[in-house]
Amino acid sequence: MTVGVDFSEWVCPLPLRDYPNVIMGHGGGGKLSAELIEHLFMPAFQNNLLETLGDSTIVTVPQQRLALSTDSFVVHPLFFPGGCIGDLAVYGTVNDLAMSGARPLYLTAGFILEEGLSLSALGSVVERMGAAAQAAGVQIVTGDTKVVEKGHGDGLYINTSGLGVIPDGVHIAPQNAQAGDVVIVSGTIGDHGMAIMSVREGLEFDTVIRSDTAPLNHLVAAMLAASNDIHVLRDPTRGGVASSLNEIARSSRKGILIDERKLPVNPAVASACEVLGMDPIYVANEGKLLAIVARQNAEAVLEAMRQHPLGQQAAIIGEVVEQHPGLLVARTGIGGTRIVDMQIGEQLPRIC
């Protein structure tokens, strides 16, 4: 299923022989593999490092403290309002690096293609990965392609791994949350998950819900410029804000208390959640972050966030407390409190 995508926009730089679709030979390490790399991947990911075409790539990094991250992407459908699997694959790993305070530099890309995938769909995804890498300021420097028989994949799975450099003086980790710190969210929650869900379920709302997929590294850089004493950063993807804050509470052995009414939620997302019986606090985001910051730096960080396009709706939603260590507690709309546990499984499978 494709949404709002015009494959006719994608033009193969050179005809990939006469195969319009992926065939097993594209994964065989022979001429077809070489053609796929040369005519489809290289034009999209263009950079000097990739052009060495070795099994690995040599990079030179200016500092010694590095962040390493990996993520596989199996989102279904491949294209959805606001993005595609290619955007997620680039921004997902860029964001994981940024959440450790690292400046992301290099990505690897591993593709598992299902026999029969149209080369124009693949070309379109790869082109968007190239554009996403440019937007995030990273380079895709090495890659790998495998092909599996029809019925053993779902069009296209992508793994990206990333390498970033952590600036001196930055020490961000989930266990660093301290009692008294405030909890900030960078914007509305639940957009990505509900965008995917709306497409899958064929739901129509007055306004189309778009994924929020975006690179957060520039926002993080702006926040660190305002204060490099940020304790924790986390992008609440699978499992949403609830899972991320639970993980932080457990890692830091502190309690987290939030005010549900302060969580920004787009009206369309709120309606969709109501229709589907979902709670936006558990729904995945792909372009939002949670920050835990000492109270005295919170205003400076919040101000820096609001000046950035991806942080205009940033808000303080709660605080870190000594009470109920390991637990996330929410003040509800009607004035009570409830424990917000992690879910056992998933509300939405294959969301990223």
Next chain:
Amino acid sequence: MTVGVDFSEWVCPLPLRDYPNVIMGHGGGGKLSAELIEHLFMPAFQNNLLETLGDSTIVTVPQQRLALSTDSFVVHPLFFPGGCIGDLAVYGTVNDLAMSGARPLYLTAGFILEEGLSLSALGSVVERMGAAAQAAGVQIVTGDTKVVEKGHGDGLYINTSGLGVIPDGVHIAPQNAQAGDVVIVSGTIGDHGMAIMSVREGLEFDTVIRSDTAPLNHLVAAMLAASNDIHVLRDPTRGGVASSLNEIARSSRKGILIDERKLPVNPAVASACEVLGMDPIYVANEGKLLAIVARQNAEAVLEAMRQHPLGQQAAIIGEVVEQHPGLLVARTGIGGTRIVDMQIGEQLPRIC
């Protein structure tokens, strides 16, 4: 299909609730995901860095020239004589790093699980990955798990990405082959591909053909200790020796001339190839390397290789020439010559 594997050997350190098989919730980022990480992955990959459990891991590296590599593994069947997908996933990326002369240090691991995969099979694979990492002297420092519905995978796909440090004075790249250099192979060819093929086709030979999957980084270190003026290293995986030498000929714009009679081939592999109408020069290896070395260093390098368990059958098989740039030419058994081109697709799909 499983071969020579006793899953009963694998004991889950703590009961993973009462699910014997992977369910969608194991990919949801909730409690089931957390349990899978804590009770299945962590015990196998045990190291301090992994235990931070963030979305990325921070590593400190001693030098600045780094090698980055990625590979996805979709081998079918998951277990075969001599190894399993887990060994391949670790050694494959270790070897790709080693082929740039790097000392491999850190790996990432990304899993795409198919709903219904037995947790004991997964546990067994992961345990062998841990053992393989130890054998290679690397650490698996961060990971990711996704689950796809039954019918959209094939049990288990693994991506590994790796980071290594390139020692000073080492400059290994496919374009560095020079006329007059000799071509060395570290041992018998075709073992991995024919091991997989025999299992798939249910072929029986007098002796079981075993995959040669092995970590080549220690062999490379021994070779570099003998001479750090090694021009090219390549592990001839998909597409075999033929594809690797073709790629080197193209990258270096030199010709490569080999003597087919000097290629070491196990008798059982030779028989199997004959039965199946295959040429071992195109068959995948997972624990062999090709080295291109200046003639004056060849004996020293060869000697160092033969003293290493993985290089005992190392042999000079040919030379780099000015003639026929970009082409691989073989002297045949009957005294003629033939051009050995890359194949268009694959002889054996899903070999790694």
